[in-house]
Amino acid sequence: MTTAPEQLDVLSVAREQVLERGVGLSEEQVLRVLQLPDERIGDLLDLAHRVRMRWCGPEVEVEGIVSVKTGGCPEDCHFCSQSGRFPSPVRSAWLDIPGLVKAARQTAETGATEFCIVAAVRGPDQRLLSQVREGIKAIREDGNDIQIACSLGMLTQEQVDELVAMGVHRYNHNLETARSHFPNVVTTHSWEERWETLRMVREAGMEVCCGGIIGMGETLAQRAEFAVQLAALEPDEVPLNFLIPNPGTPYEHYPVVEGPDALRAVGAFRLALPRTILRFAGGRELTFGDLGAKQGMLGGINAIIVGNYLTNLGRPAQEDLDMLQELSMPIKELSKTL
Amino acid sequence: MTYCGYCGKPTGEADHAACARRLGVIDPPRFCQRCARRMVVQVTPAGWTASCSRHGEIHSAR
Numbered sequence: 593m594t595t596a597p598e599q600l601d602v603l604s605v606a607r608e609q610v611l612e613r614g615v616g617l618s619e620e621q622v623l624r625v626l627q628l629p630d631e632r633i634g635d636l637l638d639l640a641h642r643v644r645m646r647w648c649g650p651e652v653e654v655e656g657i658v659s660v661k662t663g664g665c666p667e668d669c670h671f672c673s674q675s676g677r678f679p680s681p682v683r684s685a686w687l688d689i690p691g692l693v694k695a696a697r698q699t700a701e702t703g704a705t706e707f708c709i710v711a712a713v714r715g716p717d718q719r720l721l722s723q724v725r726e727g728i729k730a731i732r733e734d735g736n737d738i739q740i741a742c743s744l745g746m747l748t749q750e751q752v753d754e755l756v757a758m759g760v761h762r763y764n765h766n767l768e769t770a771r772s773h774f775p776n777v778v779t780t781h782s783w784e785e786r787w788e789t790l791r792m793v794r795e796a797g798m799e800v801c802c803g804g805i806i807g808m809g810e811t812l813a814q815r816a817e818f819a820v821q822l823a824a825l826e827p828d829e830v831p832l833n834f835l836i837p838n839p840g841t842p843y844e845h846y847p848v849v850e851g852p853d854a855l856r857a858v859g860a861f862r863l864a865l866p867r868t869i870l871r872f873a874g875g876r877e878l879t880f881g882d883l884g885a886k887q888g889m890l891g892g893i894n895a896i897i898v899g900n901y902l903t904n905l906g907r908p909a910q911e912d913l914d915m916l917q918e919l920s921m922p923i924k925e926l927s928k929t930l
Numbered sequence: 931m932t933y934c935g936y937c938g939k940p941t942g943e944a945d946h947a948a949c950a951r952r953l954g955v956i957d958p959p960r961f962c963q964r965c966a967r968r969m970v971v972q973v974t975p976a977g978w979t980a981s982c983s984r985h986g987e988i989h990s991a992r
Contacts, residue, residue, distance in 0.1 A: 656975040681938065681960035683970045691974065698976040836956060839937070877956050899975035904956045909976065 602628070603635055606863050611643050616823045616864045623816035625860040630852050636859040637891030644892045647866045651924040652916055653829075653895035655706035655741075655871070656699030656909075659902040660687045660727065661720060665712040667745075667780045669768070671805055673838035673903055674712035680840030682903055692727040693734050700738045702898050702909045703923045707731075708741040708764060708801075710902055714781065716744040716751060728758050741801060746785055752792045762799035762828065765789050770818035773810045790825060799828040803873065806857045807835035807849035815857060819864040829895065830868050832861060834875030836904055854879045855887060862892025871895035877907060885912070889919055933966040935959030940966075958990070 602617075602624040609615050617625065628636055664676045664684035673680040687695070692709070699707045709727065711720055721744075728740055742755060743764035755763065767786055768774065774783040794800050802825055804818060822830055834849045849857075854876075862870055872893045876885055885907075889896075896916075898909040916923060932941045936949035938961035953959065958971050962982035969980040977990035 658974055659972075662972065681968050683968050685970050685972050687972060687974075691972070695974045695976075698974065702975075900973045900978065903971070903973055905958060905973065905978070906956075 603632070603639055606639060606643075610863050610866050611639065611646060614647055614866050616820075616866055617860070619816050619820040622819045622860050622864050623813055625863060626812045626815055626856050628856060633852055633855050633859070637855060637887060640859040640862040640892030641890050643862055643866050644870070644894050648869070648894050650921060651894070652889075652921045653706065653869055653871070653924045654702060654704040654913075654916075655708060655895065655897050656695070656702065656704050656899050657708040657710055657743075657897055657901060658687065658692065658695040658699075659685075659710050659712065660692060660723060661711035661713060662686075662903065663712060665714070667714050667778065669778045670842040671768075671777065671808055671835055671838075672712070673841055675841070678840050678842065680838065682838075682840075686723075689723070689727055689730050693730045693736075696731045696736050696738060697734060699899070700736050702913060704898060705739055705924055706741055706762070707738045708743055708762075710743040710764070711745065712902075713745045715746040715748070720744065721751065721754060725754075725758050728760070741799075743801075746781065746789045747792060749792055752789075752796045752798075756796050756798060760798060762801050763793040764801035764829075764831070765793065766804050766831070766833075767802055767818070767821065767825075768804040769808055769810055770814040771821055772817060773808070773814045777808055787825075790827075800825065801829040801831065802827040803829075803831035803833065803871070805833040805835050805875070806854065807846065807875075807879075808843060809846065816860070819861050822861075823864050823868075827868060829871055830861065830865055831871040831873035831897070832858065832893075833873040834879040836875045836878060838903075849875070849879045851880055851884050855884065855891060858888050858891050858893060869895045871897065873897050874901045874904060874906075877905075886915060886919065889915065889921065932963050933961055935961055935963050937961070938966045938968070959988070 662685040663682045668677045673682045741762035837846045958978040971980045979989040981987045
């Protein structure tokens, strides 16, 4: 007599399918993981960690990010304090070239191999692209060989080609949430428009960084849907954020994601994306506190943003570096990324 | 009178414990504590600066 798939323990299935064969979980399987009871979270994280170690290795990729153009964005992403459409206290700001060079230097000093230049825009205009071009040139002239990533919104093919010519090796453009939930989160552009930018980025030879935010009112089924939609994209990196309910945004009063739910999401996304760089990004400080960050690192995460974020603050970089040392997790070296 | 750097309301008028928690963990000040004007804030990997058009710039300790 055989057992119906839905009656098998999903972690037992994942052990054979993901750990042994490297095949990510299906949407239905991810949903079952997200529905695991609290007492199984330890088992989930243990398995997710083993999957990460087997298919990605022990190294942790460390990244710093900076906002080169803050606030005043014409889009209406409901989670974002930088939208000009909401009464957020965030005011517009431009980071000048010396400031950008200093931020890149501070990031490199942590041992990070990635520095991501971010702008709150629908897509870059010539002024922004010039700023990025001059910024990258100045970072190199400063003797800093850190790898440069960018996140500048939706791109045209011409802009994709310009970024490649500037030496940008990775482009971040988050799908943010499941396709079925996206219209509830953003109305000024579509999930498909974002996908099109990602397609062009991939075809141009840049690495694709694409993730999203947990806790924007999506159902568990939509969380599972999102995980497999990301897996279908085959991104090089998935940044996993947890909603920060920022004042003035439509999600101001949304609850912070509970730690156990966040840990289930971490484990589930690792089991859906066994070979991807899975990065702890914004919101972990509120959701997890110090202890949870460690649990996440031992539950499938293999990359972190150190230091501050775009408009919110993170833990001091040294605290995260100390945590990695305590966990005996080596930081990926620049030479190994080239 | 002083103002809450997180919500911009007078510090004596309401309970700002939740504001203090946010300022202590993930938020730089957004409002000038002397006049409640919204400040221009630049967050960088290792710190932040906040500028009030009337009272000048403050910055993080780290």
